[in-house]
Amino acid sequence: MAMAEVSARHLLEIAGLDDRDLGWLLDRACALSAGAQPAVLDRTVVNLFFEPSTRTRVSFELAASRLGMRVINVELERSSSVKGESLEDTAATLAAMGAHALILRHPETGRCHRLAAELAVDLHLLNAGDGSGHHPSQALLDAATLVASGIRLEGARIAVIGDLLHSRVARSVMALFPRLGAAEIRVAGPAQLVPDSLPAGVSRVDTLDEVVQAADVIMMLRIQHERMDRHAWPDVASYHAQWGLQERHLDLAGSGCRVLHPGPINRGVEISNAVADGSRSLILEQVRMGVFARMAIFEWLFAADG
Numbered sequence: 073m074a075m076a077e078v079s080a081r082h083l084l085e086i087a088g089l090d091d092r093d094l095g096w097l098l099d100r101a102c103a104l105s106a107g108a109q110p111a112v113l114d115r116t117v118v119n120l121f122f123e124p125s126t127r128t129r130v131s132f133e134l135a136a137s138r139l140g141m142r143v144i145n146v147e148l149e150r151s152s153s154v155k156g157e158s159l160e161d162t163a164a165t166l167a168a169m170g171a172h173a174l175i176l177r178h179p180e181t182g183r184c185h186r187l188a189a190e191l192a193v194d195l196h197l198l199n200a201g202d203g204s205g206h207h208p209s210q211a212l213l214d215a216a217t218l219v220a221s222g223i224r225l226e227g228a229r230i231a232v233i234g235d236l237l238h239s240r241v242a243r244s245v246m247a248l249f250p251r252l253g254a255a256e257i258r259v260a261g262p263a264q265l266v267p268d269s270l271p272a273g274v275s276r277v278d279t280l281d282e283v284v285q286a287a288d289v290i291m292m293l294r295i296q297h298e299r300m301d302r303h304a305w306p307d308v309a310s311y312h313a314q315w316g317l318q319e320r321h322l323d324l325a326g327s328g329c330r331v332l333h334p335g336p337i338n339r340g341v342e343i344s345n346a347v348a349d350g351s352r353s354l355i356l357e358q359v360r361m362g363v364f365a366r367m368a369i370f371e372w373l374f375a376a377d378g
């Protein structure tokens with residue numbers, strides 16, 4: 073298997089990947105989805121999710137099992153973390169039992185980076201989402217979905233809409249897509265849910281009509297209620313009226329425009345049924361490609377072991 077030389081031992085965020093890694097991961101995800109033979113990896117990985125998850129956890133699990141790996145899902149309510157064990161001690165304990173990688177989802181922003189910095193044992197870390205921080209495998213699968221669907225990222229106009237302030241997906245996407253040649257990334261959402269400072273190359277507009285204008289890719293985001301005070305929750309009906317993606321918005325977008333959403337989707341809030349289930353939607357394709365993207369990520373991660 074042709075593989076770029078890799079040095080990173082963890083996947084914490086997009087910025088930790090060099091251009092060769094990025095190119096390799098996307099090519100490999102697409103090749104695997106087109107039927108390429110996966111590697112067989114004699115490795116054990118542990119899913120440690122301190123936040124709810126359906127697709128990400130199952131996707132990592134399926135990806136690992138398609139590579140012949142052993143997967144352990146730690147049931148947190150029955151784990152020693154409820155007895156006060158630190159994450160560092162949990163990681164060391166799992167490594168001592170022979171785990172090779174930890175797939176971590178945590179509500180605290182930066183927790184995966186902090187664990188990586190303090191880790192005294194030989195264990196790979198995959199960041200499956202840290203608070204409002206990063207979600208690199210989601211951004212990679214988003215890009216792989218577009219490439220596999222025949223969308224050129226070079227020169228693409230991308231619109232990202234909704235709760236950008238709390239979205240680790242948006243942060244990772246804004247780090248990834250400019251590096252893949254996107255011509256423009258425009259964002260829009262309620263004033264209190266769009267951060268004041270945006271990465272270079274990302275611009276903010278004020279309305280949904282404006283942000284979708286001529287877009288090749290529209291990415292919708294869920295309101296991250298779990299990261300806000302209850303009194304700050306937007307009212308669902310007025311949110312949908314102002315920020316919910318409906319079919320009429322697609323007429324303003326580019327002719328081949330496709331719609332992404334990392335899920336879970338909230339129908340009738342950020343997206344209408346007609347769009348979620350319509351012909352422009354790649355939402356289930358993202359889920360399908362997620363497994364291949366994560367297979368590629370595992371192959372890349374363990375290739376660093378030599």
Ligand code: NCD
Nearest residue numbers: 128201207241294334335336
């Ligand atoms: C996202 C997440 O958890 O950050 N979901 C996912 O991983 N597919 C987005 C979200 O929860 O809204």
